[in-house]
Amino acid sequence: MKYKGILLTLIGIIVAIILSRHPNFHNFVNSISILSYFGAIIIGIFFVSSITVATSVVSLVYLAQVQNPLFVALAAGLGALIGDSLIFRFVRNSLDEELKSLLNVVPYFRHKHLLRIFQNKYLAWFLPVAGAIIIASPFPDEVGVSLMGLSKIKPWRFALLSFILNTAGIYILLTAINQ
Numbered sequence: 806m807k808y809k810g811i812l813l814t815l816i817g818i819i820v821a822i823i824l825s826r827h828p829n830f831h832n833f834v835n836s837i838s839i840l841s842y843f844g845a846i847i848i849g850i851f852f853v854s855s856i857t858v859a860t861s862v863v864s865l866v867y868l869a870q871v872q873n874p875l876f877v878a879l880a881a882g883l884g885a886l887i888g889d890s891l892i893f894r895f896v897r898n899s900l901d902e903e904l905k906s907l908l909n910v911v912p913y914f915r916h917k918h919l920l921r922i923f924q925n926k927y928l929a930w931f932l933p934v935a936g937a938i939i940i941a942s943p944f945p946d947e948v949g950v951s952l953m954g955l956s957k958i959k960p961w962r963f964a965l966l967s968f969i970l971n972t973a974g975i976y977i978l979l980t981a982i983n984q
Contacts, residue, residue: 830860837864841868841872842872842876842877842880843880844864844868845865845868845872845876845877845880845881845884846880846881846883846884846887847884848861848864848865848868848881848884849861849865849880849881849882849883849884849885849886849887849888849971849975850884850885850887850888851884851888852865852881852884852885852888852946852971852975853885853888853889853892853946853947853950853971854888854946854947855947858943861881862943862978865877865881865975865978865979866979866982866983869979869983870983874976874979874980874983875976877975877979878972878973878975878976878979879972881971881972881975882968882969882971882972882973882975883968883972885946885967885968885971885972885975886964886967886968886971888946889940889946889950889963889967889971890963890964890967892946892947892950892951892954893950893953893954893960893963893967932952932953932955932956933952933953933956933958935949935952936948936949936950936951936952936953936956937949937953937966937970939952940953940966940967940970940971940974941970941971941973941974942974943974943978946967946971950967953966
């Protein structure tokens with residue numbers, strides 16, 4: 806199948822929307838918070854998705870009220886790293902080529918013109934910096950991870966940045982909300 810990655814992404818979004826509207830899904834995520842720091846890791850995995858970020862934040866805030874917020878942020882940052890790594894691997898392995906192929910089909914968007922912008926040595930820094938800012942923010946990470954994946958950043962650098970940025974962002978969010 807030519808656009809397998811794009812199709813799987815769309816199916817994943819549809820499934821996530823259906824799950825997020827089901828009351829048992831919210832009960833499941835809230836019950837995970839009972840697992841303490843291990844629960845924070847699981848909640849952190851959900852923190853990176855636009856569909857589950859709101860439920861994750863509520864669960865992390867609750868958990869930070871009964872546990873040390875720094876340790877909750879560290880554990881959730883590890884979970885967010887796991888979630889981001891799954892997205893990063895997907896973007897790096899297939900979505901990049903599929904998007905280039907798809908852009909090539911539409912004459913107006915010939916990907917060569919778009920690629921020239923990001924291959925410019927003065928603008929090449931834009932993708933990883935924009936991605937890092939998005940990952941550090943409380944917004945969902947999909948776009949930021951995709952930008953970093955398309956930038957050809959080394960996986961170990963991405964993992965380190967993802968953990969640090971997510972942990973810092975979660976900690977700032979928890980301390981701001983719990984004050």
